[in-house]
Each structure stands twice: as C-alpha cells, then as structure tokens.
Amino acid sequence: MTDATTGLQLRSLIKASGELEVSLATVDIPEPGADEVVVRVEATPINPSDLGLLFGAADMTTAKASGSPQAPVITAKVPDAAMKAMAGRLDQAMPVGNEGAGTVVKAGSSAAAQALLGKTVAMIGGAMYAQFRLIRAADCLPLPAGTTAAEGASCFVNPLTALGMVETMRREGHKALVHTAAASNLGQMLNRICLKDGIDLVNIVRSEAQAKLLRDIGANYVVDSTSPDFMADLTKALEATGATIAFDAIGGGRLAGQILTCMEAAISKSAKEYSRYGSNVMKQVYIYGGLDTRPTEIVRNFGMIWAVGGWLLFPFLQKIGAADAAKLRARVAAEIKTTFASNYTQVVSLQQALTLDAIAVYNKRATGEKFLIDPSR
Amino acid sequence: MTDATTGLQLRSLIKASGELEVSLATVDIPEPGADEVVVRVEATPINPSDLGLLFGAADMTTAKASGSPQAPVITAKVPDAAMKAMAGRLDQAMPVGNEGAGTVVKAGSSAAAQALLGKTVAMIGGAMYAQFRLIRAADCLPLPAGTTAAEGASCFVNPLTALGMVETMRREGHKALVHTAAASNLGQMLNRICLKDGIDLVNIVRSEAQAKLLRDIGANYVVDSTSPDFMADLTKALEATGATIAFDAIGGGRLAGQILTCMEAAISKSAKEYSRYGSNVMKQVYIYGGLDTRPTEIVRNFGMIWAVGGWLLFPFLQKIGAADAAKLRARVAAEIKTTFASNYTQVVSLQQALTLDAIAVYNKRATGEKFLIDPSR
Numbered sequence: 001m002t003d004a005t006t007g008l009q010l011r012s013l014i015k016a017s018g019e020l021e022v023s024l025a026t027v028d029i030p031e032p033g034a035d036e037v038v039v040r041v042e043a044t045p046i047n048p049s050d051l052g053l054l055f056g057a058a059d060m061t062t063a064k065a066s067g068s069p070q071a072p073v074i075t076a077k078v079p080d081a082a083m084k085a086m087a088g089r090l091d092q093a094m095p096v097g098n099e100g101a102g103t104v105v106k107a108g109s110s111a112a113a114q115a116l117l118g119k120t121v122a123m124i125g126g127a128m129y130a131q132f133r134l135i136r137a138a139d140c141l142p143l144p145a146g147t148t149a150a151e152g153a154s155c156f157v158n159p160l161t162a163l164g165m166v167e168t169m170r171r172e173g174h175k176a177l178v179h180t181a182a183a184s185n186l187g188q189m190l191n192r193i194c195l196k197d198g199i200d201l202v203n204i205v206r207s208e209a210q211a212k213l214l215r216d217i218g219a220n221y222v223v224d225s226t227s228p229d230f231m232a233d234l235t236k237a238l239e240a241t242g243a244t245i246a247f248d249a250i251g252g253g254r255l256a257g258q259i260l261t262c263m264e265a266a267i268s269k270s271a272k273e274y275s276r277y278g279s280n281v282m283k284q285v286y287i288y289g290g291l292d293t294r295p296t297e298i299v300r301n302f303g304m305i306w307a308v309g310g311w312l313l314f315p316f317l318q319k320i321g322a323a324d325a326a327k328l329r330a331r332v333a334a335e336i337k338t339t340f341a342s343n344y345t346q347v348v349s350l351q352q353a354l355t356l357d358a359i360a361v362y363n364k365r366a367t368g369e370k371f372l373i374d375p376s377r
Numbered sequence: 378m379t380d381a382t383t384g385l386q387l388r389s390l391i392k393a394s395g396e397l398e399v400s401l402a403t404v405d406i407p408e409p410g411a412d413e414v415v416v417r418v419e420a421t422p423i424n425p426s427d428l429g430l431l432f433g434a435a436d437m438t439t440a441k442a443s444g445s446p447q448a449p450v451i452t453a454k455v456p457d458a459a460m461k462a463m464a465g466r467l468d469q470a471m472p473v474g475n476e477g478a479g480t481v482v483k484a485g486s487s488a489a490a491q492a493l494l495g496k497t498v499a500m501i502g503g504a505m506y507a508q509f510r511l512i513r514a515a516d517c518l519p520l521p522a523g524t525t526a527a528e529g530a531s532c533f534v535n536p537l538t539a540l541g542m543v544e545t546m547r548r549e550g551h552k553a554l555v556h557t558a559a560a561s562n563l564g565q566m567l568n569r570i571c572l573k574d575g576i577d578l579v580n581i582v583r584s585e586a587q588a589k590l591l592r593d594i595g596a597n598y599v600v601d602s603t604s605p606d607f608m609a610d611l612t613k614a615l616e617a618t619g620a621t622i623a624f625d626a627i628g629g630g631r632l633a634g635q636i637l638t639c640m641e642a643a644i645s646k647s648a649k650e651y652s653r654y655g656s657n658v659m660k661q662v663y664i665y666g667g668l669d670t671r672p673t674e675i676v677r678n679f680g681m682i683w684a685v686g687g688w689l690l691f692p693f694l695q696k697i698g699a700a701d702a703a704k705l706r707a708r709v710a711a712e713i714k715t716t717f718a719s720n721y722t723q724v725v726s727l728q729q730a731l732t733l734d735a736i737a738v739y740n741k742r743a744t745g746e747k748f749l750i751d752p753s754r
Contacts, residue, residue, distance in 0.1 A: 088650070088652070089651040089653075094651075274465035274471075275465070277689055277691075295631075295675055298672055300672070300673060315681075
C-alpha cells in the first residue's frame with residue numbers, strides 16, 4: 001500500500017499561441033469523502049476516443065520530445081485553421097483517459113466505500129492516465145474475483161459501444177447490422193456478441209489479412225473494401241442478411257454513402273415496381289468514429305429514405321435510461337473474460353506513452369495496434 | 378362539355394438502348410366507376426420533383442426535337458453510367474405530373490362523385506400532364522368558389538411540403554428553422570407561413586437579388602451563400618433564432634455540412650465548458666431536393682450529435698396519419714389565394730412544354746422560373 005497523497009497525472013494543454021504540450025504533472029490526491037475511494041490505476045487503455053483530447057487538433061508530424069525520461073514533455077504545432085475548434089479548451093491543462101481499472105487503496109467512511117477496499121475495480125469518467133484516481137464508490141464496477149486490472153481496463157467504452165450498437169439496431173427496428181473497421185478490438189467484440197445472440201453482422205474490413213482474422217474467429221459475412229468487387233460483395237451480404245443499419249468508424253471518404261447505395265441495391269432486388277424516389281425502407285448509417293478525417297462524401301443515389309448521423313455512447317446510455325444501462329454493464333462484468341475480452345499489443349508506463357516512438361504507433365489508429373498504460377509501473 | 382373518351386397524355390420512356398423519348402400519346406379515358414370522376418386538366422405545374430420522372434437520368438444537353446408541332450417528340454441520350462439507376466423503369470412509357478387542377482366533366486353514380494360534377498378541383502397522384510384524368514372522387518380537393526384551376530394547380534406539393542417542414546420542426550423539438558434555395562416558390566410560401574405563425578426562419582439564398590426579393594416580402598433573416606461573410610452571417614442568424622433544423626433543396630456540395638458547422642458554432646457561443654465531442658444539442662439537416670447533383674460533402678467539425686437525411690412529403694404524411702394530414706390540406710384550401718399562392722412565369726400547352734426552348738428554361742430548375750402546363754389549350 002502507498003500513502004497516495006500525491007501522484008503523476010498526464011495533462012494535455014493547448015496554448016493560445018497554437019502549441020500543444022503534453023506532460024506529467026504531480027498532483028495532490030485529496031482524502032476520499034465518505035462515499036469516495038482512491039484507486040491506484042494499474043491499467044488504462046488508449047482508445048481512439050482518447051486521442052482527440054490527448055492531442056487535440058495538433059499536427060503530430062511536428063511533434064518534438066523534451067524534458068527527461070522521468071518527466072517527458074511532448075510538444076507539437078496546432079495548424080492555424082484548426083485553432084477555432086480548440087477555442088473551448090485553450091490554456092487549460094486537461095487530464096486524459098476515459099476508462100481504466102486498478103486497486104482501491106483508500107476508502108471513505110461509508111459502508112459502500114469500505115466494502116471496496118483492496119478490491120480490483122473498473123472505472124469510467126476521465127483522468128485515468130494517472131497514478132491515482134479519486135472516484136465515487138458508486139461509479140466503480142467491482143470486477144469478478146480472479147479478474148486482473150488489465151483484463152478489466154476496457155470494461156466500458158468498447159463493450160458498451162458494441163452492446164449499444166446492437167441495442168440501437170433493435171430499438172430502431174432493423175434486423176441485422178453492418179460494421180466498418182470491423183477487425184478492430186471493438187469489431188471482434190461485436191462479432192462475438194452477434195454470434196452469441198444470433199444476429200447477422202456484415203463486417204467491412206480494409207485488407208485481406210483483416211478479413212481472414214475475422215473469418216478465423218467465426219464471422220459469417222466479411223467484405224473487403226479494397227477489393228475490386230467490394231460493391232457487389234457488400235450488396236450480396238446485405239441481401240443475405242437484410243441489414244439496413246450500419247455503424248461506421250471511418251467517417252471520411254465515400255464509404256458511408258457506398259453502404260447506403262448497396263443497401264438500396266439489395267432492397268430493390270426484391271422491389272415489385274419502379275419508384276422514382278427509391279424504396280420506402282429506412283437506411284441508416286451512424287458515424288461513431290473518424291479514422292478517416294477527410295470529409296464524408298455522399299453520392300446520393302439511394303432514394304430519399306436515408307439518414308447519416310453521429311452516434312455516441314453517452315447520449316445513447318442517457319436515452320435508454322439508468323436501468324437498461326445497468327443491465328448492459330452487468331452483462332459486460334459477467335462476460336469480461338470471454339465476449340468482452342480486449343487484446344493489447346503493448347503495455348507501457350505513463351512516461352513510455354509520452355515518447356515519439358510510442359506515439360507514432362498508437363496515434364496511427366491502426367487496426368490491431370492497441371496500447372495499455374500501466375501508471376503503476 | 379366534351380365527350381372525354383380519348384385524350385393526350387405525356388409519356389416518358391427510357392429504352393434499354395439508353396435513349397429517352399418523351400412524347401404525347403392518345404389514350405382512352407375509361408368511363409368513371411361509381412366513386413370516380415373524370416377531370417379536364419386545365420393547370421398542372423412543372424415542379425422540380427416532376428423533372429426526375431420526366432427526363433430521368435438523360436443528359437438534356439443532347440436533347441433533340443422531332444415529330445410535328447401537334448405531336449412533338451423529344452429524345453436524349455442517357456449516359457451509360459446512369460443507366461443502372463434507371464433499371465426499374467426501362468421500356469415503360471410512364472405518365473408524368475404529380476399534381477394539377479381542372480373541371481370535373483364526368484362523374485360516377487355515387488353521391489360524392491355526382492356532387493363534384495362541374496366543380497373545379499385540385500388533384501394529386503401522377504399522370505396530370507394529360508388532357509383528362511380519371512381519379513377517385515375522394516382524392517379530389519374541391520377548391521373554394523371563385524378559385525381558378527391555375528390558382529389551385531399547386532395545392533399539394535409545395536404547400537404540404539412547406540407545412541410539413543414546420544410540422545417536422547415542431548414534432549422533433551426544434552424552435553426555428555433554416556431553408557435553402559429560399560427564394561423559390563416553396564421558399565416564399567414557407568416564409569409566409571413562418572411570418573403568419575410567428576416562427577423564426579433563416580433563409581439561405583444564392584444571390585443578392587434573391588436576398589432582396591425575400592427581404593421585400595418581409596423575411597427577417599436572409600443569408601447569401603455567395604457572400605464572403607456567409608459562414609459568419611449564418612452563425613449570427615442561427616444564434617439569433619436558435620434554429621437547429623434545416624431543410625435543404627440543394628443537396629450537393631458543402632452547404633448541408635456548413636449549416637451544421639454554423640449551428641454548432643452558434644450553440645457553443647453559450648457553452649459553459651469544453652466538451653471534446655461537441656455540444657449535446659441535436660443538429661438536423663434534411664435534404665429534400667437535389668438542385669446540386671454533386672455528392673454531399675460533409676466536413677465533420679460539429680461534434681457527434683447531428684444527422685443528415687432525406688425528407689420526402691409522402692412518407693411524412695403517412696407518418697403523421699390521415700387526420701393530421703387532412704388538417705394540413707384544409708389549411709391549404711382556406712389560404713390558397715394568400716399564404717399558398719404560387720407564381721408562374723409561363724403558361725404553356727402540352728405541345729409547347731415539349732419544345733427545346735421551353736425545356737432549356739424549366740429544366741434549369743432556376744429560382745424564379747416556374748412553368749404551368751394547361752393541357753386544355
């Protein structure tokens with residue numbers, strides 16, 4: 001056990017001068033209130049959703065390292081054109097890290113807090129790239145006995161996102177779904193959920209290697225967007241599954257629109273008569289990521305009954321309400337070593353995460369590369 | 378009165394060989410059934426929504442005229458790349474014309490049909506570019522006494538679309554709206570509705586002349602998308618009105634995305650703290666037309682709570698149900714000479730509509746140019 005009165009915390013600062021500065025600050029850890037605990041963070045993933053806050057709109061090809069190995073500092077230039085979008089966070093050193101897991105090392109006086117002392121818990125709420133995290137006991141998800149912090153580090157973002165996609169599909173009246181960047185950790189998880197729940201899933205990947213990876217773990221419909229037959233293959237899979245909703249992590253380029261085009265082509269194969277406005281079937285693409293930061297380019301050749309929009313986990317959880325959200329969380333905890341298991345390619349310390357070599361790898365957002373930070377190292 | 382046993386009907390045919398042929402066919406007019414009437418069509422507008430069926434995907438720069446002045450024939454080439462989208466209508470001579478008005482010249486035996494005999498009625502349902510139209514009595518909207526066919530010709534598409542936009546705004550929880558191509562007949566109508574109902578409307582136009590036209594009829598918020606200050610002006614108008622829903626007739630290019638960008642900018646001016654995912658306020662753009670046929674290009678710099686989708690009158694009317702749709706229609710009939718009045722720049726016969734000179738004008742879809750066909754000429 002530790003005193004846990006101070007600890008390192010990663011901070012991301014964008015200065016009004018147009019410079020990004022990421023560094024490790026030593027911060028005081030307050031004594032927990034009655035309903036609070038202090039968790040020693042032992043595992044916290046670098047999700048694509050963390051990178052936006054971590055590096056903002058900085059051009060990371062201009063990144064420079066300074067400071068010392070124990071106190072590294074990364075700086076980079078933010079392009080002038082991108083500074084407008086950063087207005088809301090200028091000159092504030094922001095903590096980073098959506099989720100993580102670790103050991104409860106201090107607990108407030110309440111029974112709920114005391115019950116967690118010594119336990120391994122998963123957490124969500126930001127500021128996880130830190131040695132210690134003060135958090136409300138109610139916001140901790142105790143992990144089943146025998147679960148390590150590394151196993152429980154990604155309990156929220158990916159598992160709830162994958163479950164949220166399936167829930168959204170059901171609630172909006174679709175019977176099968178499409179997922180892009182489908183070989184990702186999240187995509188593999190979604191594939192496991194769909195296999196388990198008997199839902200047809202069309203997986204769109206960007207290489208034959210990724211296609212093989214998904215087929216090897218049992219995926220029934222895998223389509224490679226780099227294949228010359230992509231549009232025909234996708235249409236065939238959509239016809240077979242009846243999927244009319246897609247979740248797209250790519251965002252930029254023509255993919256979202258191509259999915260709508262192929263959905264309409266699949267639907268109209270069974271159409272009885274010509275309709276100049278296209279089919280009456282709702283076709284939905286939700287963009288939940290931005291792996292491709294270029295503009296979304298939509299060639300509107302799929303009639304008038306369609307929608308493309310943003311999808312985000314937290315508004316979704318708010319919409320379904322606390323009781324239904326709790327059910328999803330309980331399923332994650334119960335299946336954390338199977339359906340919701342994550343794979344990491346590297347485990348690094350806070351200091352190692354702030355090296356140019358590491359950044360070059362995890363900031364690529366490449367499928368298959370996933371970093372876990374262990375701030376207790 | 379006329380025998381009305383045969384009449385001319387405009388037909389649009391796309392041949393499998395890739396040729397469009399538009400001509401006037403002489404068709405038999407069946408005797409009306411008990412609940413039906415025959416209407417002599419005296420006024421039927423050329424709406425942008427008619428042009429899609431009229432000329433399909435043909436390249437009208439290749440249009441040629443043949444036949445005779447009494448029986449004109451227009452032909453044009455359909456580009457190979459566009460033939461796929463025409464598959465559903467190949468080799469079928471399709472009647473055209475969404476809506477129109479005229480005099481009931483024959484009526485079936487039922488009381489409802491007989492009551493219409495000699496009356497001026499408005500109609501919707503296609504095949505209006507014809508001398509006579511057989512139609513169910515229940516589908517006729519009797520015009521108030523003293524209303525001409527020309528005044529009642531555009532009772533459905535534009536008036537119900539404009540009312541549908543306001544209804545959609547209300548039902549989806551927005552308090553003000555944005556409209557593009559706002560100097561159009563439809564746009565002027567929407568402006569009159571909003572002024573009358575006390576709703577803030579941001580009108581986006583594409584020239585200073587159109588801006589002046591709208592200001593002259595009392596529009597409070599007019600923004601010119603060709604101005605160098607467009608984005609700033611639009612943001613200011615969105616801040617003043619709180620509009621978070623837009624109806625876009627343009628479709629192609631960057632406008633839909635720019636509206637979302639400016640909505641988010643207007644919203645975040647009152648934001649208290651930085652949110653990396655943008656505001657929590659839903660921002661909606663409905664694309665209901667395609668004046669610009671290029672791809673829709675969306676620069677995603679407005680957070681994650683947004684949607685762009687198709688909007689179409691008939692699915693909207695189905696969604697709100699028959700009773701609410703009837704209320705909208707009753708309002709149109711009551712205000713057909715004021716709020717819902719249409720202006721036409723030319724009135725032509727069926728034969729005149731099929732001349733290259735006329736096509737060159739009405740197929741431009743230019744704001745301010747609107748043709749009315751009088752098939753009884």
